[in-house]
Amino acid sequence: MTSEPPLRADARRNRERILAAACELFREQGTAVALDDIAQRAGVGAGTLYRRFPDRDALIRQVVIDGFGICLAAAESALEEMADPAGALDRLFRRVIEQRERLVLPLAGGPVLQDPRVQQLQHAILDALNGILAAGRAAGVLRDDITAEDLITAAAMACRPMPHLPRETGEALALRHIAVYLHGLRPEGAPPLPATAPSPSDVGRHVALEQQTRQEDS
Amino acid sequence: MTSEPPLRADARRNRERILAAACELFREQGTAVALDDIAQRAGVGAGTLYRRFPDRDALIRQVVIDGFGICLAAAESALEEMADPAGALDRLFRRVIEQRERLVLPLAGGPVLQDPRVQQLQHAILDALNGILAAGRAAGVLRDDITAEDLITAAAMACRPMPHLPRETGEALALRHIAVYLHGLRPEGAPPLPATAPSPSDVGRHVALEQQTRQEDS
Amino acid sequence: MTSEPPLRADARRNRERILAAACELFREQGTAVALDDIAQRAGVGAGTLYRRFPDRDALIRQVVIDGFGICLAAAESALEEMADPAGALDRLFRRVIEQRERLVLPLAGGPVLQDPRVQQLQHAILDALNGILAAGRAAGVLRDDITAEDLITAAAMACRPMPHLPRETGEALALRHIAVYLHGLRPEGAPPLPATAPSPSDVGRHVALEQQTRQEDS
Amino acid sequence: MTSEPPLRADARRNRERILAAACELFREQGTAVALDDIAQRAGVGAGTLYRRFPDRDALIRQVVIDGFGICLAAAESALEEMADPAGALDRLFRRVIEQRERLVLPLAGGPVLQDPRVQQLQHAILDALNGILAAGRAAGVLRDDITAEDLITAAAMACRPMPHLPRETGEALALRHIAVYLHGLRPEGAPPLPATAPSPSDVGRHVALEQQTRQEDS
DNA sequence: GATGAATGAGTTTTCATTCAT
DNA sequence: AATGAATGAAAACTCATTCAT
Numbered sequence: 001m002t003s004e005p006p007l008r009a010d011a012r013r014n015r016e017r018i019l020a021a022a023c024e025l026f027r028e029q030g031t032a033v034a035l036d037d038i039a040q041r042a043g044v045g046a047g048t049l050y051r052r053f054p055d056r057d058a059l060i061r062q063v064v065i066d067g068f069g070i071c072l073a074a075a076e077s078a079l080e081e082m083a084d085p086a087g088a089l090d091r092l093f094r095r096v097i098e099q100r101e102r103l104v105l106p107l108a109g110g111p112v113l114q115d116p117r118v119q120q121l122q123h124a125i126l127d128a129l130n131g132i133l134a135a136g137r138a139a140g141v142l143r144d145d146i147t148a149e150d151l152i153t154a155a156a157m158a159c160r161p162m163p164h165l166p167r168e169t170g171e172a173l174a175l176r177h178i179a180v181y182l183h184g185l186r187p188e189g190a191p192p193l194p195a196t197a198p199s200p201s202d203v204g205r206h207v208a209l210e211q212q213t214r215q216e217d218s
Numbered sequence: 219m220t221s222e223p224p225l226r227a228d229a230r231r232n233r234e235r236i237l238a239a240a241c242e243l244f245r246e247q248g249t250a251v252a253l254d255d256i257a258q259r260a261g262v263g264a265g266t267l268y269r270r271f272p273d274r275d276a277l278i279r280q281v282v283i284d285g286f287g288i289c290l291a292a293a294e295s296a297l298e299e300m301a302d303p304a305g306a307l308d309r310l311f312r313r314v315i316e317q318r319e320r321l322v323l324p325l326a327g328g329p330v331l332q333d334p335r336v337q338q339l340q341h342a343i344l345d346a347l348n349g350i351l352a353a354g355r356a357a358g359v360l361r362d363d364i365t366a367e368d369l370i371t372a373a374a375m376a377c378r379p380m381p382h383l384p385r386e387t388g389e390a391l392a393l394r395h396i397a398v399y400l401h402g403l404r405p406e407g408a409p410p411l412p413a414t415a416p417s418p419s420d421v422g423r424h425v426a427l428e429q430q431t432r433q434e435d436s
Numbered sequence: 437m438t439s440e441p442p443l444r445a446d447a448r449r450n451r452e453r454i455l456a457a458a459c460e461l462f463r464e465q466g467t468a469v470a471l472d473d474i475a476q477r478a479g480v481g482a483g484t485l486y487r488r489f490p491d492r493d494a495l496i497r498q499v500v501i502d503g504f505g506i507c508l509a510a511a512e513s514a515l516e517e518m519a520d521p522a523g524a525l526d527r528l529f530r531r532v533i534e535q536r537e538r539l540v541l542p543l544a545g546g547p548v549l550q551d552p553r554v555q556q557l558q559h560a561i562l563d564a565l566n567g568i569l570a571a572g573r574a575a576g577v578l579r580d581d582i583t584a585e586d587l588i589t590a591a592a593m594a595c596r597p598m599p600h601l602p603r604e605t606g607e608a609l610a611l612r613h614i615a616v617y618l619h620g621l622r623p624e625g626a627p628p629l630p631a632t633a634p635s636p637s638d639v640g641r642h643v644a645l646e647q648q649t650r651q652e653d654s
Numbered sequence: 655m656t657s658e659p660p661l662r663a664d665a666r667r668n669r670e671r672i673l674a675a676a677c678e679l680f681r682e683q684g685t686a687v688a689l690d691d692i693a694q695r696a697g698v699g700a701g702t703l704y705r706r707f708p709d710r711d712a713l714i715r716q717v718v719i720d721g722f723g724i725c726l727a728a729a730e731s732a733l734e735e736m737a738d739p740a741g742a743l744d745r746l747f748r749r750v751i752e753q754r755e756r757l758v759l760p761l762a763g764g765p766v767l768q769d770p771r772v773q774q775l776q777h778a779i780l781d782a783l784n785g786i787l788a789a790g791r792a793a794g795v796l797r798d799d800i801t802a803e804d805l806i807t808a809a810a811m812a813c814r815p816m817p818h819l820p821r822e823t824g825e826a827l828a829l830r831h832i833a834v835y836l837h838g839l840r841p842e843g844a845p846p847l848p849a850t851a852p853s854p855s856d857v858g859r860h861v862a863l864e865q866q867t868r869q870e871d872s
Numbered sequence: 873g874a875t876g877a878a879t880g881a882g883t884t885t886t887c888a889t890t891c892a893t
Numbered sequence: 894a895a896t897g898a899a900t901g902a903a904a905a906c907t908c909a910t911t912c913a914t
Contacts (some may be wrong), residue, residue: 047878146398372895479859586834619845704909
């Protein structure tokens with residue numbers, strides 16, 4: 001999925017372990033978590049972590065990219081099943097929520113945004129969402145004034161970590177919230193929305209990042 | 219609103235400045251932000267900050283309490299207007315969202331929960347929300363299977379910081395999201411929710427805290 | 437001598453101690469010496485050192501500036517005594533060598549050069565040296581083809597640390613070397629120099645830095 | 655020139671590359687430079703470097719020995735041409751300066767001195783220099799009070815790295831400095847030297863090491 | 873024999889907290 | 894009471910050295 005030179009088998013395994021540990025700890029404790037703790041949970045030395053990811057930002061960036069990849073796969077998968085436009089969004093959100101534990105998309109500020117891979121993923125996600133929205137509108141099952149940015153906002157909200165809740169409880173709350181939200185997306189009797197949709201240029205490169213979940217504890 | 223001994227005028231002003239600066243920075247950078255930075259933004263010396271708040275937890279706790287106070291005021295205000303059950307939730311969320319910039323309710327772990335003031339506020343909020351829900355159900359404008367915990371989840375989602383978006387953009391996204399969500403709360407044609415409501419004991423002391431917005435950046 | 441806001445008395449004292457310790461250790465062990473060691477020799481905590489000098493370069497830069505200041509004072513002092521052109525250079529080198537223990541002028545690369553204070557000092561030194569040279573030439577006691585850059589080179593050579601020699605031995609070697617060199621500067625029977633003088637633009641901002649002494653041990 | 659067991663062709667090539675890279679980097683950045691950087695500039699893996707040189711000291715020692723070898727060859731070569739005592743020193747310094755880029759003779763502390771090869775080289779160099787001095791004095795072209803230690807000091811000064819200057823500029827400055835110095839060695843009108851010559855026992859095992867050039871940057 | 877990945881101790885740097893001014 | 898300087902413990906980061914491939 002990356003275009004880097006192939007790593008030795010053990011190096012690749014360590015890399016994966018580091019990313020998995022980082023994802024967990026970022027969700028549990030925020031991206032300010034001690035990198036040594038990540039290394040320890042991954043079962044590697046601190047030096048190994050730094051060899052793969054020269055600084056905290058590089059590690060965050062990769063975790064974010066992986067998360068965007070998961071989201072894109074879910075979106076494209078939903079797009080392929082558009083024969084059933086009414087159920088497409090339901091399946092999309094369900095899939096994303098199912099994988100929420102692998103999503104750490106902190107608003108990491110500038111560094112993340114500079115990365116062309118991130119921008120490419122964001123665009124691809126927006127494209128897929130717009131395709132889904134168009135099909136839903138055409139089928140008359142979606143209100144017209146909802147944008148891809150709204151969907152991303154909803155997904156971001158549903159996927160943010162709730163580390164102090166048991167996994168099942170957090171997931172139940174997210175699923176229930178999204179079920180209500182999706183019910184609200186149906187066009188019947190929809191009142192006008194209270195604020196104009198931010199244009200893509202308003203949201204610009206920002207919104208996709210908002211899909212991120214934010215963390216931090218003390 | 220608190221019952222502390224009166225402070226000298228300048229001391230009070232410093233205290234307010236510190237809390238405002240802490241709120242901003244907690245939302246922008248997480249509760250792990252350097253306390254020196256808070257002191258600097260507040261325009262006071264580090265020593266002054268420590269005089270008012272003996273440690274980080276005390277500062278977080280006060281910011282959280284202030285946030286809960288805002289939420290409770292909004293909920294009680296909505297409860298008083300229950301003559302119009304259909305509009306009560308709309309007004310409630312609108313008020314909370316309007317004041318989202320003053321809400322920093324991080325899951326600060328144990329310390330916050332120990333504080334009787336926090337628990338009292340949480341209970342009061344739950345009571346008000348249940349009152350609103352009961353009225354709405356009675357008026358037939360709300361689906362029956364929604365709980366106070368669901369509402370708290372929705373509010374938490376809508377109020378989390380989006381520091382990389384312009385203030386208006388973030389607010390527009392939150393308002394639009396909640397508008398759809400509230401529309402989805404109408405009972406007509408509502409499909410069953412996909413997960414059973416976490417019971418208060420499932421959520422226990424946790425959910426109220428989830429009303430907090432989480433933070434952290436790099 | 438600096439234009440910074442006045443420091444508290446204790447802070448100033450610590451600052452001076454840090455600079456003195458840094459100078460000693462830079463000369464003994466090179467500018468790569470552990471900053472903790474500098475803090476320890478200065479009798480302050482590591483944090484104090486970092487408060488005054490945010491990174492190694494800032495500390496090196498200040499020590500370099502102080503060294504340039506010493507050199508400039510010696511040069512201007514010599515310039516004032518130009519009534520005796522024959523002895524001016526002798527007194528200049530003698531003064532600089534006397535203070536060699538306070539001179540740590542490592543080639544610290546870009547950072548130092550960017551500093552306007554450094555450049556100003558370099559220019560002032562060059563001006564003074566050119567004045568001395570002009571007077572010496574006019575008096576017929578100096579060969580014509582020697583430049584200020586040559587003098588700086590000679591001073592740099594004489595002042596470099598020789599930490600493995602007793603102080604007196606190192607100073608004796610430097611004094612003897614410069615005495616021979618100065619004898620060689622007299623115009624009688626001087627053979628042409630074997631390489632054309634680097635023009636100021638060749639040497640540019642570099643030569644003055646060469647006045648620095650280089651260090652390093654293992 | 656060494657009596658080590660023969661290496662495979664590629665191993666020998668790697669060894670040479672490592673020494674050349676080490677020499678360059680020691681001069682540029684000091685002997686504290688990261689060994690990984692040396693391996694990288696040599697185009698070999700870290701493991702290969704360690705196979706050849708078990709630790710940093712072993713590598714430094716060999717570079718130093720190679721440098722002393724160059725100096726000794728220059729001195730013995732000058733000694734052979736003593737038919738022209740007046741030009742002998744000129745040729746000697748010119749040769750050493752020509753090869754200054756290959757000279758890295760850091761005061762590596764104890765370890766170097768323990769090596770019998772280093773001590774042997776130092777003695778041989780002193781012998782040759784004393785031979786040259788004796789011939790020059792006998793021919794009346796050299797002042798009497800100059801010692802071999804003085805010459806070593808001069809050579810050390812002229813050969814120290816000036817990594818921030820272009821190679822030609824640094825060499826020009828060194829050649830010009832030594833030309834003046836050598837002119838200053840003529841006995842005519844020489845004023846007494848300002849400090850007594852350090853006796854060999856004062857300088858002891860130290861001076862020869864001072865032939866080394868010192869390094870370190872930030 | 874060469875490679876470069878992993879390790880962990882050492883160094884740098886930050887920052888919560890205390891305290892002299 | 895306010896300030897900001899000093900401290901030192903903790904976290905980030907580097908790099909010499911070892912070792913599996």
